[in-house]
Structure formats: structure tokens, C-alpha cells
Amino acid sequence: xxxxxxxxxxxPYQPGKPIKEVERELGVxxxxxxxxxxxxxxxxxxxxxxxxxxxxxxxRYPEGGCFYLKQKLAKYLGVxxxxxxxxxxxxxxxxxxxxxxxxxxxxxxxxxxSFAVYPIIAKAADRDFRGVPLRKDTFEMNPDDLxxxxxxxxxxxxxxxxxxxxxxxxxxxxxxxxxxxxxxHIIIAVDEAYIEYATEPECQSVIDLVATHENVIVLRTFSKxxxxxxxxxxxSVSSPQVADYLNRVRQPFNVNLLAQTAAEAALDDDEFLxxxxxxxxxxxxxITNHLRELGISxxxxxxxxxxxxxxxxxxxxxxxxxxxxxxVRHIPHPMIRDYIRVTIGTAxxxxxxxxxxxxxxxxxxxx
Ligand SMILES: Cc1ncc(COP(=O)(O)O)c(C=O)c1O
Numbered sequence: 001x002x003x004x005x006x007x008x009x010x011x012p013y014q015p016g017k018p019i020k021e022v023e024r025e026l027g028v029x030x031x032x033x034x035x036x037x038x039x040x041x042x043x044x045x046x047x048x049x050x051x052x053x054x055x056x057x058x059x060r061y062p063e064g065g066c067f068y069l070k071q072k073l074a075k076y077l078g079v080x081x082x083x084x085x086x087x088x089x090x091x092x093x094x095x096x097x098x099x100x101x102x103x104x105x106x107x108x109x110x111x112x113x114s115f116a117v118y119p120i121i122a123k124a125a126d127r128d129f130r131g132v133p134l135r136k137d138t139f140e141m142n143p144d145d146l147x148x149x150x151x152x153x154x155x156x157x158x159x160x161x162x163x164x165x166x167x168x169x170x171x172x173x174x175x176x177x178x179x180x181x182x183x184x185h186i187i188i189a190v191d192e193a194y195i196e197y198a199t200e201p202e203c204q205s206v207i208d209l210v211a212t213h214e215n216v217i218v219l220r221t222f223s224k225x226x227x228x229x230x231x232x233x234x235x236s237v238s239s240p241q242v243a244d245y246l247n248r249v250r251q252p253f254n255v256n257l258l259a260q261t262a263a264e265a266a267l268d269d270d271e272f273l274x275x276x277x278x279x280x281x282x283x284x285x286x287i288t289n290h291l292r293e294l295g296i297s298x299x300x301x302x303x304x305x306x307x308x309x310x311x312x313x314x315x316x317x318x319x320x321x322x323x324x325x326x327x328v329r330h331i332p333h334p335m336i337r338d339y340i341r342v343t344i345g346t347a348x349x350x351x352x353x354x355x356x357x358x359x360x361x362x363x364x365x366x367x
Pocket of ligand 1: 089233
């Protein structure tokens, strides 16, 4: 069977290991998963109720353009309805952006490391891609480095803030500098998958800049703070023109009925969002306080995960934790090889992680 060179060479995205797989393969019981930046506090009860009520209506296709959700979200965000596009997760919007706007010979640009999906989708579409390295040691996403990297063939720039897998962010002033310094034919996609968790005043959404900058598009998701990872729904806010092009390319019923319904109900569930955000702050404090006591460093995070110093190759700590039934993430990128990325869990999960982490570090002679 013949495929094109880019597909032959494509290394697919490696998701966090599923709990059942680890339990099956390693024979461990009651595994906890802190590997995919999911919401450990469950799903909004309102979303659950709404979805349960329509389970028997799935013989009909869903609203093609998420009509009711679009109305509701537009009001919620204070944006025009024709600026919104919905996707099967924000992953789909990333794919739509690359397929819609990047022609052969043009390239996708992003800070490196950031979300691994950007280069994978570019590669799958046989488009060029290039990472602008984060500043060494500080992991800063420096605006001048990015602006200097722009080339005539650059077409879409992804800016991830807060940044996965590091947890840091691009301050508002730096985002404005990048937006103002970028030629207007280049699409700037600001990926705000974790923005709801941010507490630093300078870690801000740029949705307000979409109205005045036709080339700026903000990507958001219901997978994280809204707890709907399994339903698969995300969206973008952009100029109506960009939204129109994306809507032409997307499949007619790309967001399923349950996802649309769950998202609509989740927008009404302030209580669940508050439980999530408060739980995340408490968990972040618990973990960082404990790390401080142990003398272990970490990268300050504005998200629902944290990059922790593994005091040597993080792969060993990842494996050690796996054997103890704790699934975290080691990202095989040279800049963060000696770290593990850990999703903030429930209070009990955080406690288990800290106990096992300390144990694994001692076993490895790193503590
Ligand atoms: C930075 C970033 N963007 C986008 C996504 C994709 O989210 P989803 O497709 O679930 O909406 C993720 C998920 O981990 C992410 O970390």
C-alpha cells in the first residue's frame, strides 16, 4: 500500500495512558490518571441532566452550526454570533485552520515546546511547520524571538497561553506586541484552552482584540474547566470572514448532539465551574507547598497542570510512578526531558501523587 511521504513519516499524537490499560498491563489496582489535563471534578451536573433527557432523540441529525449553543455562547462572551465556529474539540479547529489557510509551500509557526498537535496536523496535511524555541531555563515565550522568526511563507501562528506543557503564559503586553508586529495576512491563533484557570492579571484572554484585528482567532475548549473532554467540543472566536471560511471547510454535522447539549447546559453551571477553579487552586497550592518542603522546583503554572523537576530524566520517574498506579506525563522534548507534567487532581489524588512521587525519587536516589 502506498501513501505520501508525509503520512509515511507521521508520528501520531501520544495521548496519556488510559487507566484501564495501565491496570491491565501492570497489574496495578485503583490507578489514578493525572496525565491529560482533564477535569478531575467530573462533569457539570446540569450538563449530565440535559444530556440524559435527550438520549432517545439521537435518530435526528444535530444542528449543523450549533444554532442554540451559538446564540447562548455569543451572549455569554459578548461577541457576535457570526464570529463563532464549533469543532469536535478545539483540535478540530486547529485542523480546520491549517486546512483552510495554509497553502502548499506556506508554513505553520509556534513556540516550541507547546501543544504537540500543531506540527502533527501540519505534517498530516503535508504543510511545513517550524518551532520557535522557548527561552532556555526560563521557558519564556519571547515576542521578539517570534516576530524575528516570521518569514514570507509563514501563514498561521499558534500562540498557546497558558502554554501546554509548560504552564506559563504570554503576558497581555507581549501578545499585543506580537499581534501588532505580525503582517496582517498571517492568521494568529491564540490557543486559550486553559485560560479559565488563569489567576495572574497579565494572563488575559484576547477575545476583545478579535473585533479590531481580522487576522486574530481565539481557540477555546469545553474539555478542561467545563469537564466535557469525552464529549468533544471546542470553538473559535474570530472575524466573521475567518469564521465563514472555516464553516465552509468543516463537515456539516461536526459537533454531535450530546456535545452541543452538554456545552449549552455547562454554560449555565456557574457552581460547577467554581468548584473546578477553586479545587484547582487548592490542589496547585497543596502540590507546590509540598514540593517547596522537599526542595524540588517546578515551573509556576496558570493552568490545571504543573511541570515538575524530576532531577534527572523524567522518563524514569514517569515509569516509577506508573508502576505505583499513578499516570503522569513525560514529554520527550530535549528542553523538558528532566521534568514530568502532572495534572492537578482531586485532593485525594494530589496526596497520593505526592506520596508516590517522593517514594519514586528516593528509590532513584534523587532525594
Ligand atoms: C493547548 C491545547 N489546545 C487544545 C487542546 C485540545 O483540546 P480539545 O480538542 O479537547 O478541545 C488541548 C488539549 O489538551 C491543549 O492542551
